Amino acid sequence: MINLANRSADKEILDKDNIAFADIEQNMRELNLINTWLGGHGITIKGMQQLLQHCKTNQLITICEMGCGGGDNLQAINKWCTKKGIAVNFIGIDIKQECIDFAKQQYPDLPCQWMVKDYRDVWFDDMKPDIIFSSLFCHHFTNEQLLKMMQWMRRQSRTGFFINDLHRHWLAYYSIRLITRIFSSSYLVKNDAPLSVARGFKLCEWNSIFTGAAIKNYSISWKWAFRHLIVCIND
Numbered sequence: 512m513i514n515l516a517n518r519s520a521d522k523e524i525l526d527k528d529n530i531a532f533a534d535i536e537q538n539m540r541e542l543n544l545i546n547t548w549l550g551g552h553g554i555t556i557k558g559m560q561q562l563l564q565h566c567k568t569n570q571l572i573t574i575c576e577m578g579c580g581g582g583d584n585l586q587a588i589n590k591w592c593t594k595k596g597i598a599v600n601f602i603g604i605d606i607k608q609e610c611i612d613f614a615k616q617q618y619p620d621l622p623c624q625w626m627v628k629d630y631r632d633v634w635f636d637d638m639k640p641d642i643i644f645s646s647l648f649c650h651h652f653t654n655e656q657l658l659k660m661m662q663w664m665r666r667q668s669r670t671g672f673f674i675n676d677l678h679r680h681w682l683a684y685y686s687i688r689l690i691t692r693i694f695s696s697s698y699l700v701k702n703d704a705p706l707s708v709a710r711g712f713k714l715c716e717w718n719s720i721f722t723g724a725a726i727k728n729y730s731i732s733w734k735w736a737f738r739h740l741i742v743c744i745n746d
Contacts, residue, residue, distance in 0.1 A: 515679050518654070518716070519709035524702050526651060535609045538699040539581030539617075545704070546646070549736045551675065552587040555646050557734075558673030559588055561742045562642045563597070565670050571598045575640035577630045577664075578648035579603035582614030582621065589621055602640055604630050630660075635667050643668040646675040650710040654720055661724040664743070671744040677711030683737035684708040708737070717741060 524530070525538065546552050559574065566572055572592075576585055585601045592599045601623035605611050611625045626633065643664045649657055664672035677683065688705040695701050717731055717739060729743040 512681065513684060513709065515681055515684065515709060518650075518679065518712070519706065520653075521706055521709070523651065523706055523710075524699050530609070530699070532609050532612070534697070534699060535607070536613055537697045538703075539583070539610065539613050541695055541697050541700045542647075543581060543583040545700075546583060546587075550734065551646060551738070552584065554675045554734045554738055554740050555584050555644065556588060556591050558644060558675060558740050558742055559591075559642060562671050562673060562744065565744055566641050571600060572642070573600055573602065573640040575602035575604065575643045575668075577604050577643065577645045577660075578651070579605050579614060579625075580610050582618050582623070584644075584646050585614075585623060586618050586621060600624075602626065604628055604633060606630075631663065633667070639667055639669045641669045643672040644674065647677065647707065649674055649676045650707055650712065654716065654723075657720050658723045661721060661726055661743075665724075665726060665745060668745060671742070673743065674739070674741040676739055676741075677708050678733065678737040678739055679708060679711035679713055680737050683711075686736075711737075712739060714739070 563572070574588060579585060582603055585603055589599065589601070601621065603614060603623050604626045606629050608627050611627050615625060649660070652660060684705050687708060691701045691704045714731060721729055726743060728746055729741060731739055731741050734740050
């Protein structure tokens, strides 16, 4: 049995450089399927809905995703907003050029400004997005790095931010390990999916991170399958 008492410090393969584009492309496709079938996109939309209640919905809403990967989260939000008649545009930030290239290829009609940058190098000044979010992004960072990330998200958003990330639990770890071994054809997914769970969070750890970041106005809810949805409304 793996020891999940503490977050794993092992790095995922996807965090390394010089990965072939074909491998990243297959990884992005399979992550989209995982997000679709295990409810990840639905959780992202729930987080956005909570923050939309505090936005002026009679105007254009700007939504920014950190670590946007292949853009599937933004596409899911765009589909939902189109059905609801909500005018939106997007900003997608990712440090990997290959991910942005794949996103542009997959969703050429998505109203999105794509940025190949480390999020820490991005400052919006007077053109802040209304909502900033991340999905399966925070677990790539240490707790100390996350303190600064939370503060950045609060400072750079007008209305607030939300996070969709993994609950570290033995059942989640062994389930995704089995599922990816059977169904995945991506070595990245097979290695990184269970490791992502081992790098995920428990509720007390999130509370400690937000306390360290001096952020009080937030809520955390557990979602199937083994995710936490954290929503922070700016003061």
